Amino acid sequence: MAEITAALVKDLREKTGAGMMDCKKALNENGGDVEAAIDWLRTKGLAAAAKKAGRVAAEGLVGVALAGTTGALVEVNAETDFVARNDQFQKLVRGIATEALKAGGDTVKLAATPFPGSGRSVQEEITHAIATIGENMTLRRTASLSVPEGVVVGYVHNALADGIGKIGVLVALQSSGKKEALQAFGKQVAMHVAAVNPASLSVSDLDPKLIERERQVLVEQAAASGKKPEIIEKMIEGRIRKYYQEVVLLEQTFVIDGETQVGKAVKNAEKDAGAAIQLTGFIRFALGEGIEKQADDFAAEVAKMSK
Numbered sequence: 001m002a003e004i005t006a007a008l009v010k011d012l013r014e015k016t017g018a019g020m021m022d023c024k025k026a027l028n029e030n031g032g033d034v035e036a037a038i039d040w041l042r043t044k045g046l047a048a049a050a051k052k053a054g055r056v057a058a059e060g061l062v063g064v065a066l067a068g069t070t071g072a073l074v075e076v077n078a079e080t081d082f083v084a085r086n087d088q089f090q091k092l093v094r095g096i097a098t099e100a101l102k103a104g105g106d107t108v109k110l111a112a113t114p115f116p117g118s119g120r121s122v123q124e125e126i127t128h129a130i131a132t133i134g135e136n137m138t139l140r141r142t143a144s145l146s147v148p149e150g151v152v153v154g155y156v157h158n159a160l161a162d163g164i165g166k167i168g169v170l171v172a173l174q175s176s177g178k179k180e181a182l183q184a185f186g187k188q189v190a191m192h193v194a195a196v197n198p199a200s201l202s203v204s205d206l207d208p209k210l211i212e213r214e215r216q217v218l219v220e221q222a223a224a225s226g227k228k229p230e231i232i233e234k235m236i237e238g239r240i241r242k243y244y245q246e247v248v249l250l251e252q253t254f255v256i257d258g259e260t261q262v263g264k265a266v267k268n269a270e271k272d273a274g275a276a277i278q279l280t281g282f283i284r285f286a287l288g289e290g291i292e293k294q295a296d297d298f299a300a301e302v303a304k305m306s307k
Contacts, residue, residue, distance in 0.1 A: 002031065002032025002033070003032065004024065004027045004028060004032055008027060008032065008034070009023045009024050009027065011034060012026065012027060012034055012037055012038070012041075015034070015038060016038055016041050018041050018127070019111075019123050019124075019126075019127055020123075021111060021112055021121060021123045021124070022041065022123070022124065022127060023037070023041075026038075026040045026041050058077060058079075058288040058291040059077065059078050059079060059080050059081045059083065059084055059287070059288065060075065060076050060077035060078040060083070060084055060089075060093075060137070060140075060287060060288075061075075061076055061078075061084050061089070061090065061093045061160065061164045061165065061166070061287065062074070062075050062156070062164065062165060062166060062167060062168035062285045062286070062287050063075075063076065063093040063094055063096060063097030063100075063163055063164050063168065064097060064154040064155070064156055064163050064164075064168045064169075064170070065094075065097035065098045065100060065101055065154070065163065066101075066152060066153075066154050067101050069146055069147045069148070069149070069150060069151065069152055070101055070144060070145070070146040070152060071101075071144060071145050071146070071152035071153070071154050071170040071172075072097060072100035072101045072103070072105075072142060072143070072144040072170075073097070073100070073142060073143050073144070073154075073168050073169075073170055073283055073285045074093065074096050074097045074100045074110070074139070074141070074142045074285075075139075075140040075141050075142075075285050075287060076089075076092065076093045076096060076126070076137060076138070076139055076140065077137060077138045077140050077287075077288070077291070078133075078135050078136070078137045079135040079136050079137075080135060083133060083135050083137075084160065085160070086133060088129065088132070088133060089129065089133060089137075090160070090161055090164055092125065092126070092129050093164050094162075094163055094164060095115060095116060095125075096110070096115075096122055096125075096126075096139065097163065097164075098116075099113045099114075099115065099116070099122055100142045100144065101144065103142055103144070104144055105142055105143045105144045106142070107139065107140075107141055107142050110122055110139065110142050111123040111139055122139065123139065126138070126139055140291075141285070143170075143283045143285070144170075144283075145170045145171075145172040145280075145281050145282075145283060146172070147172050147173065147174045147280060148174070149174060149175065149176055150172070150173045150174040150175040150176075150177075150182060150277075150278075151172075151173050151175075151179060151182045151183055151186055152170055152171070152172045152173075152186075153170070153171045153172075153173070153182075153183060153186030153187050153189070153190050154168070154169070154170055154190070155168070155169045155170075155171075155187055155190035155191060155193075155194060156168050156169075157169070157191075157194040157195075166286065166287040167194050167284070167285070167286045167287065168284070168285045169190040169191075169193045169194045169282065169283065169284045169285075170190070170281075170282060170283045171186045171189045171190045171193065171279070171281075171282045172279070172280045172281045172282070173185070173186050173189075173277055173278070173279060173280070174277070174278040174280050175270075175273055175275050175276060175277040175278065176275045176276075177270070177272075177273025177274050177275035177276075177277060178272070178273050178274055178275075181269070181272040181273040181274070182269075182273055182277070184272075185265075185266075185269040185272070185273070185277075188254075188256045188265075189262070189265075189279065189282070190282070191255070191256070192249075192252070192254060192255045192256065192262065193249065193282050193284050194284065195255050196252060196255060197284060197286070198247060198248060198249035198252060198282070198284075199247040199248065200247070200248055200249065201248070201249050201250060201279065201280075201281060201282060202248060202249070202250050203244050203248050203250075203251065205248075206244070206247065206248055210247070211240070211243075214240065214243050215236065215240065218235075218236045218239050218240070219232075219236060222235050222236055249262055249279075249282060250262050250263035250266075250279065251263065262279075266278075266279050
């Protein structure tokens with residue numbers, strides 16, 4: 001039996017377009033014989049589904065799942081918004097989100113996790129859905145948050161159905177306070193995150209590259225003013241503080257009331273909760289962010305189909 005190397009898996013994947021886990025399984029089932037593995041994938045319907053793998057999948061759904069003090073987010077992409085309204089696809093995304101609670105934010109681990117009631121892994125279930133629904137689909141990413149005590153609140157903006165939509169948010173509040181008060185406040189923070197899309201939780205968490213880029217822009221703007229260097233430095237520091245108020249969650253103005261700083265709102269919420277609250281993290285998934293969408297030439301597509 002030939003050794004199942006990463007290079008062999010890659011070769012089979014390039015020839016068939018099938019998923020990595022499917023290719024590895026095909027090679028194991030066929031003693032490392034690539035040609036036999038190709039036939040095996042074809043008989044399982046996986047190679048046929050793989051023909052769609054080259055198409056851009058930038059639509060789909062974000063799913064949110066909660067259990068105890070843990071929450072998980074997933075993004076599953078499809079080619080068209082029409083599929084996002086398909087009951088089978090929605091059920092698939094909800095199922096994957098639930099399994100993501102066990103994956104700890106690891107997408108590879110999630111892909112290999114058994115999908116309930118199917119006898120297939122999550123990745124195999126996606127491949128099965130590709131074959132039955134007829135569109136390319138991908139498990140793009142997952143993330144999770146948990147707290148030892150308190151709540152993790154999930155929120156889906158403009159939810160298409162329970163727990164699924166185009167923007168999903170998790171917010172973690174660590175506290176021994178009343179759960180109902182924590183849930184209510186956590187939802188407000190999650191709505192704020194969905195609307196404003198902060199870059200970080202605190203100033204110390206903000207990517208230094210973002211700060212430096214902002215500083216360079218401000219330096220160039222201030223230099224053009226012709227003011228003295230010491231005045232320019234004060235101007236820049238003032239504008240950097242304003243920048244923090246725009247992009248850092250705890251420094252932002254709370255959209256719920258339009259005037260209180262989020263960090264102050266956390267302190268205010270402690271009265272209702274009856275205990276100290278620490279906002280320990282947030283995650284925001286917006287469907288398709290960062291994916292380069294394909295611009296279709298409709299005339300060329302019709303011409304291609306006519307041939």
